[in-house]
Amino acid sequence: MVNAKDSADYVKNLASLCQENDKIEMQLYSKYSVKRGLRDENGKGVLAGLTTISTIYPEKIVDGKVIPGGGELRYRGIDINELVKGFVSQNRYGFEEIAYLLLFGNLPNEQELARFTHELTQRRTLPTNFVRDVIMKAPSANIMNSIARSILTLASYDEKADDISLANVLDQSLMLISVFPMIAIYAYHAYNHYDQGGSMYIHNPQGNLSTAEVILTMLRPDQQYTKQEAQTLDMALVLHMEHGGGNNSTFTTRVVTSSGTDTYSTIAAALGSLKGPKHGGANIKVTQMMEDLKAHLPSEYTEDDVRKYLTAVLDKQAFDHKGLIYGMGHAIYSDNDPRAAIFKRYVSKLAQEKGEQAAKEFELYALVEKIAPEIIASKRKMYKGVSANIDFFSGFVYEMLGLPKELYTPIFAIARIVGWSAHRMEELVNAQKIIRPAYMEVTEDIAYQDLQDRI
Structure with missing residues (x-):
């Protein structure tokens, strides 16, 4: 019969071996020009293929100048x-x-x-x-x-x-x-x-x-x-x-x-x-963060109260202590996710239909949308602008529709x-060709040891 505690301890010890032996020094990624996450240092994706299906423009450039809100x-x-x-x-x-x-x-x-x-x-x-x-x-x-x-x-x-x-x-x-x-x-x-x-x-x-x-x-x-x-x-x-x-x-x-x-x-x-949670599960994190925000706000809150909470989130002193304001920023877009801008109009209409409480909550979402980018820009090294993404509003909409979080x-x-x-x-x-990118081994060659010689 398996001893559950003994087995759990065994697995935990093996996991520590994985942690120790799988760790790769961060400077090696720069040394070998590895595009971590298949993105360069400016967050631009490595070109891996061609498509006719959809196109994302992070910003619009006219006469060499970036047009704000041009996503x-x-x-x-x-x-x-x-x-x-x-x-x-x-x-x-x-x-x-x-x-x-x-x-x-x-x-x-x-x-x-x-x-x-x-x-x-x-x-x-x-x-x-x-x-x-x-x-x-x-x-x-x-x-x-x-x-x-x-x-x-x-x-x-x-x-x-x-x-x-x-x-x-x-x-x-x-x-x-x-x-x-x-x-x-x-x-x-x-x-x-x-x-x-x-x-x-x-x-x-x-x-x-x-x-x-x-x-x-x-x-x-x-x-x-x-x-x-x-x-x-x-x-x-x-x-x-x-x-x-x-x-x-x-x-x-x-x-x-x-x-x-x-x-x-x-x-x-x-x-x-x-x-x-870094992809489709992000909207749940937004609703959880907003619930935590409401729990920490006074009944008659001010913009400064919201600002203090969001600052604490970025400083890893509030919510899940990860230092992230969920629903803000996108891997591609800078200061405008066009999906969020479109969706916001429908969120507003639905909130009005749902009544005073939903309308008040929408106001809180709109306030966070307004001030979060300012706080992020003041506390983070930014390579591009940041704005609300579609995940920011979608969880709130699903909540108003009565959809369970599951x-x-x-x-x-x-x-x-x-x-x-x-x-x-x-x-x-x-394509007609299997996708197979390259990985570089960065371990040293080690000589084989017979079983009886291993410590």
Whole structure:
């Protein structure tokens, strides 16, 4: 019988060996010009590939001068602001239209959009007894892991799982885009019922609903939602759908795709990447930080009270003592994340609909958004500007929508599966070469010792 404490101590001692023997001196990275994180010293990403799917401009330069607030995001060459204005001005949901654009390279006409939307609707179905036998059998608080397990299991139901012809990969991708909301919401309900003692609702998506409406109807016991709620969630999905080939989960998608493996394994790997708190899990840290801030503010707080708290956070004296103001700054953008600027307008509208308390909380978020960059700039060596990113507001929106925290990152995945699918197909069309960067060994050569001679 295994002695649990003895085993734990043994593993702890071995971990200390890893800590000691795996440590690489930081100066060696500079000595050998290693781009840590595949970024140079100014934070610019190392060029690792080409794409037609989306483009990120950290700033706009006119006549050699940087234009403040000039960050841009383009889907297939079209500015995200123009895309949003297009469907919002006609009071339409945007997820399906923008998904078509990212997957196929052009905006659909009315007939193409209707046919594509119908196709996604028809594919919102899981294999017989899949919910009972897979999703409900091993509920977990970590919904991202539950989704990954479900995706890998779906391969068992696909007779052409390993077929990586473009038509088959597209067929698989459309299916996954359609069922991701179902898998995520059902996984949450199973966890909430079996682990938390709550009620479990298995609502089947009905009618020709948008993806945002599907999420809200499956999640809520009464299946009711307002137009503003659905539009705000739809906007979150559009803005999270794609963000260039260099973000961690999309790069993972392309790396794994380049090995020639199947769609299910590729998307499971991307999910593992997105799950990390430095990537898709960041919005949870924002809401936790803001909750801690509210707990430390007087009922009638001032801007100076907020400033003192944020300063303490940067000085590692408050919140999680990591020295980070979450939701501020981005690896690419400097003083403007265009997604955050768009999303903020919807956050404001939803807060007004939700009432006085939500409106007051929005004011606090807006205040932090205003003063955090000033404090960061005064206390950190900056190579570029800093501003709120989309994660700063998304957690607050999900909270107003009544989404449980366990679903914050899965909502991101429900959107980003579109971008992953587009990049997977582009990689299959163009690369034909496995992605394999170089690593340099920096250990000294050591002579082998016989077992009896080792101390």
